[in-house]
Amino acid sequence: MDTVNVNEGSQRRQRLQHKMVQHGIDGMIVTQNVDLYYLTGSMQTGYLFVPAVGEAVYFVRRSLLRAEQEADVTVRELGSLRSFAVGLAASCPHLFGSAANRGPDEPVVLAAEYDVLPVAQFQRLTSALPSVKWVDGSLIIRETRMIKSPREVEAIRAAARVIDAAFERALSRLTPGMTELELMSAVETAIRLSGHMGLMRVRGYNQEIITGMIGAGDAAARPTYFDGPAGGGGLGPASPQSASRRPIGRDEPILIDIGCCIDGYVIDQTRTVVIGELPADLKRAYEVSEAIIRSTEAQLRPGTICEELYASSLEQAAEAGLSDHFMGFGRDQVKFLGHGIGLEIDELPVLARGFQYPLEPGMVIAIEPKFTFPGRGVVGIENSYLITETGFEQLTITREGLIRL
Numbered sequence: 001m002d003t004v005n006v007n008e009g010s011q012r013r014q015r016l017q018h019k020m021v022q023h024g025i026d027g028m029i030v031t032q033n034v035d036l037y038y039l040t041g042s043m044q045t046g047y048l049f050v051p052a053v054g055e056a057v058y059f060v061r062r063s064l065l066r067a068e069q070e071a072d073v074t075v076r077e078l079g080s081l082r083s084f085a086v087g088l089a090a091s092c093p094h095l096f097g098s099a100a101n102r103g104p105d106e107p108v109v110l111a112a113e114y115d116v117l118p119v120a121q122f123q124r125l126t127s128a129l130p131s132v133k134w135v136d137g138s139l140i141i142r143e144t145r146m147i148k149s150p151r152e153v154e155a156i157r158a159a160a161r162v163i164d165a166a167f168e169r170a171l172s173r174l175t176p177g178m179t180e181l182e183l184m185s186a187v188e189t190a191i192r193l194s195g196h197m198g199l200m201r202v203r204g205y206n207q208e209i210i211t212g213m214i215g216a217g218d219a220a221a222r223p224t225y226f227d228g229p230a231g232g233g234g235l236g237p238a239s240p241q242s243a244s245r246r247p248i249g250r251d252e253p254i255l256i257d258i259g260c261c262i263d264g265y266v267i268d269q270t271r272t273v274v275i276g277e278l279p280a281d282l283k284r285a286y287e288v289s290e291a292i293i294r295s296t297e298a299q300l301r302p303g304t305i306c307e308e309l310y311a312s313s314l315e316q317a318a319e320a321g322l323s324d325h326f327m328g329f330g331r332d333q334v335k336f337l338g339h340g341i342g343l344e345i346d347e348l349p350v351l352a353r354g355f356q357y358p359l360e361p362g363m364v365i366a367i368e369p370k371f372t373f374p375g376r377g378v379v380g381i382e383n384s385y386l387i388t389e390t391g392f393e394q395l396t397i398t399r400e401g402l403i404r405l
Helices: 006-022 033-040 064-070 081-091 119-128 138-146 150-171 180-193 280-297 306-319
Strands: 027-030 045-051 057-062 074-077 109-112 133-136 212-216 254-262 265-274 338-340 347-351 364-367 370-373 377-380 383-387 392-394
Touching: 006 027, 006 033, 006 045, 006 138, 027 033, 033 045, 033 138, 045 081, 057 064, 057 081, 064 074, 074 081, 081 119, 138 347, 150 180, 150 254, 150 265, 150 364, 150 383, 180 212, 180 254, 212 377, 254 377, 265 377, 265 383, 280 306, 280 364, 280 370, 280 377, 306 347, 347 364
Parallel strands: 027 109, 057 074, 109 133
Antiparallel strands: 027 045, 045 057, 212 254, 254 265, 338 347, 338 364, 364 383, 370 377, 383 392
């Protein structure tokens, strides 16, 4: 599936340009792979220059040939950074050429993705373009990506179908004594053969994800660096998250928080499974997680403020007497209910305090109320939703409820 075509790519760049004009930005230099792909349809090494007015130019170091085949913008070879500055002047003389006619008090304002651009690379850019005023363009490009097109949504739907089939296939093989790693391998084999790219991209610094998180009993509740309510034992300090070699037992919660990436786009879902029966208090906590997600669904419509959904979930967890366990435990509790998904697993908007975005048609959000019990396990549910003109469409299709084997 081609998720970027000429018309859509042009529309994306125009939306970004509109935001640039609103913020007084003359141009933006885009460097990150995902942003490059989103705006050009190609993911080759180089810099995309997007002027606030005019056509974008993609300066490519490697592979120039592939960029020329894939990108829907003008592609030029990127030599040295000095030649890049010359190329900018030739492409945008109204900003960088002799006709720019700007005084020393009117520098060209360029934006860059401060949240993902390495300092060393940024310093090289500032040396090549010394008269520029630099500003952070991270937020405006993430806001541009926040609203998904029908083609993007269809890619996420495709990922949802793949992960549903993989989930059922893996469950059919689940028996007591099977290790978490063996269960994860069953999932990964199925999704890889169905087109999973082999990675799920995360924008956050030093955040990584391995298909998702599968953990049983106390292992799922083991905290780690990943910004989520369930950590997992992992395979050691070099990979301290998700599935371990721990055998899965009876009457303990098995958290299966998984996704896959089809044509660049991810799905995110969680189901809780048990071989036998859960203890009564964990079963009740799971039921509260379902109540929270149903209550949240009732508010999923254009205009609802993101942080209000999080506040409502906190109230429900408190009313159930489960605040201490909601979305983690102790110092390792995370402060959100959900997050945007798309080309990355941690997109905007975030359902958390301080996020004043109103829901809009085209947003795709994963909502994941979970409860963590140290030494015992994690229970919860997660679905991904498309916000529509009248409400929402649930994109995850895997069966719900506490799944007993």
